[in-house]
Structure formats: C-alpha cells, structure tokens
Amino acid sequence: MAAKRELVISLFLKSFRPCDILEKLKPLGINERFIFRTIKRYKTGSWKILPKPGRKRTVRSPEGIKRVRERVRRNPAQSGRKMAKELGISQSTMKTILKDDLRLIPYKKQRVHGLTEKQKAGRVERCRQLLKRHGGCEILFSDDKLFLLQDHHNQQNDRIYAAHLSDIPRDKLAVKKIPKCFQGYGMVWGCFSKNLKVPLLLIEPGVKINTI
Template identity: 45%
Template sequence: MAELRAAVIAEYVKGYKPGHIFKHLKPLGINRKFVYRTIDRYLETGGTEDKARYGRPRSVRTPRLKKIIRDRIRRNPAQSARKLARNLKMNRESIRLLLRKNLTLTPYKKQVVHGVTKATKDKRYQRSRELLGWRADDEIIFLDEKLFVLEQTVNRQNDQVWSVSLQQALADKLNVSRFQNKTSVMVWGAICKRGKLPLIFIDKGVKINAAYYLDMVLKKNVLPQAELLFEDDYYCFQQDGAPFHTAKVVQAWCKENLTDFISKNEWPPSSPDLNPLDYFVWGYMMSKLNDYKKTNLEQFKRVITKIWDEMPMEHVRAACDDFPRRLKLVRSEKGGVIPRYRL
C-alpha cells in the first residue's frame, strides 16, 4: 500500500492530474478514489502516512480470534454467544459484535416442525405431484379442527410490562393465571375461496367418531353450506388423515354426496403445511384472542366466532391461492418439510 501511495505522489509531483494518474497506474490495481484520497492526504499532511486514529486500538476482535470463533461455529452453529464468551473467557458483547459485524452472521430461532419419516416423505412427494397434476387449481373446501384453550398466551421474549420497579408493576398486567383444569373448546372450521363456512363447536365430553363426524359435521353443516356457496358449480372437498375422516363409511358418503373430494389415498400424510387452516387461519385467530376479554366458556365461544366472522376474506383467499405453490415446494423438497426461508 505504501508503494502505491508513493507512486501516486511521484506522478502528482511531476504535474499530472488525478485522472491521468489513475489511467497510468490502473494496471497496478488501484481505483480512482484511492488516487484522490492519497493526494488529499499529501496536501493536508505533507506525506502519505495514515492519520492518527482516535480511541484505543482494537485489542480483542483480532484476526486470530475471528478464525477461532469461525471454526467453532462451523463445528457447532447452535452454540450461544454466552457459551462462547464463557469458554473463551471474553466479554459477551465483544463476541456478539464479532459474530454479527466481523463474521456477518445472524442468529435464527429454532423452529418446531411436524416430523416426517422416510415413508411419509415418499407419500408426501408422490401425492403432491399427483395433486399438482389434477387438483391444484380446483375450487377446494379445506376443513380442519382446532382445540382452543381459555387462557392468555404468553410470549416470554416479547410480552413485557414497563414499570420503574417490580413492586410497582400492576399485578393484573404482570401476572398471567394458569389453572389445573383448563377450559377448552373444540371447533371445526372450513374455508374456500368463496367464503368461510360457519364454525362448528363440539361439546366437551363428546366422543368424536366416524358416526358423529358424518352426522354433525358433514351432513348437517358442510354439505348444506357447500350447496349454498357453489349451487350447481363444481367444488372439491379436503380433509386430513384423521381416523374418523378416513373411515370407510365417511369415504363412501363423500364419494356419493359431494361433487368431488380428495380421498384418503390422495391427501399427503402429515401435511399441516398444505392446509391453509393450519398454516394461516388458526395462527391468525390465536394472535387475536388476547385482544378480547373472556372469562367463561360462552363468552369464549362468542369471541372465537367474532374473530372467525371478521377475518378478512382477502387473507383467506390468499391462503387458499397459496396451496398450489406449497404443493410445488413439497415436491421440490422430495416430500420433506418446507423450509421456513422458502415460505
């Protein structure tokens, strides 16, 4: 670097302008900005040495330490900055600065996903390919069930209460009650691009089997609502691989009474990432529950119904429209779980 600066100044002293110096010395690998900076430094200081720096010199985040930490992260990318600092007997903030700024790394939270075996992956891959071939663009009614629990959800990282001291923090804001016998309610929901079917609440203690599902869900709710939404138009019905969904009597009824349906041998197993109720609707509703006061079961049901009814249809349609894209992602992953960065 010192030789390059000296070459620039030698040309400048001879009377050459910066543009000429850049063209002449360009083969040496310098850029135009380097030429101008070197001349400015020469005019200001009378030399080409670096200016005196302010603050103490860097003594911790050295190239040697950078290599040590890079090697450790390569061996185990899941270790924390706290553990690295303890093992290296260093300040935690210095480690974090080195990880983020010097190594340009970003910490990502671990993700809980549904597990798939080799056999499940093969079925997901094969059935996703088949659905893409002749079902992806159908008008599909998606159905799924969800258990809602009457208690406030807490995000321990982001849910906070600001106060000058713990003693002065309001107890009703700070404390979240948990009871041994939780009040909960099971609901069935169904959506399609044309609308949302009314929610179906299941009374506590009811044994859900094929007969109950067929009578209370399909015959009394899904079929009448589907005929109301589609009239004489074609639609396709989807349900997952729950035992009462795949029972012979249920499959036979669907084949006889619905315009079309995805049978138990066509829907990919272990695929919540393919059902818009799983990958959008239930999460949307859970995020809204804490906005409402609910102290008993009936009030809880009214809140759930209100959130369902007010859920924007443009969001529902977007979730349904995402189904073909997700089928392609499962296919490209050879039946594996869709990576978060691709969603």
C-alpha cells in the same frame, strides 16, 4: 491503500498532471477523486495516514476471531454466551465478533412434524394404494374453516396516541370481550384437485354441511 498514495505522489513529483496520473493508474482501480484528494493532502503535509491512537486489540484480534470461527464451524448450534464463557471474553465482544466480524445471523430452529421409519413406510404404502385405486381419476381435496368475526386484541401493542386520556372517545378506547358462543362467525369452504380449483364458498350461518 498507502502504496497507492505513494505511487500517486511519486508521479506528481515527476511533474505529471492529474489527468496523466489517472490514465496511468486507472487499471489499478484509482479514480480521479482519490488522486486530487491525495495531492491536496500532500500539499498540506497530511497525506500519510498515521496509526490510530489507543490500546491495541487483545481479544478481537485475528487470532481471537479465528478461534470463534473454528468453534462455530465445528458446532454452529452453540450458545454465544457459553462460547464467551469458555473463551474467557465478554458477551458483548462475542456478539460483536459474531455479528460484525463473521457476519453471522442467529436463526431460530423451526419445529416440524416428526415421522418415524414405520410412519414413513406406512405413508408410502398408502400413497401406492391411492394411486392404484384412483390413478386415472380426478381426486378432490376439500376443507372448511370457521372464522370468528371479533377483532383480535393485543394488550401490549394496540395503543392509541393522545395528549390526554379524556381526548379519546370511549368507543375507541374500550374493547368489548364477547364469549365465543355469542360471537359472529363465518364458515368458508373450498376444494381443489390436480387440474381444478373451486372458488371459495361462504356458508351462511346456521347451515350444516353433512355430506358432499
């Protein structure tokens, strides 16, 4: 950036107009605003960018950032607190390096169903048997789900804003806790296959589904 400013000033001292400077330096990615701002700063004597005052970085230096990057590359599952302790830096500095300098986001591990080699082989064998038995037929998959009709209450997040407690109606503030055996419920049944999707069916209360 400093080299570009010096180039603009050198052309300006040679009596080039701003439009001529723009035409010459446009391939370098210099726009008109940058040229006018640089010339204005030159006229006021403040066109050179002075070094920023303050203490020189000792931890968030390129060498320190490189050490953290190499550690994350070797083991991306390391704890930021543990790395900060081993490298002898503060946790806040480690957090800044990971977030601002390396642009890393700590994603949570996802829990999935584990399968042993024996279970995998058994599933493959059962799939082969199903294809052999029903290879030319339409296989129908069905399931049902019971939904309780009472609203879920989150004691921490469900709030009502008011100036005074007396301003809130009693029926809005109170949450009735009803045992599950007395709650309303609804049963939904659905099924699908390779080429078919049946609309969801709402089962009336009291109706029993024994067979299809």
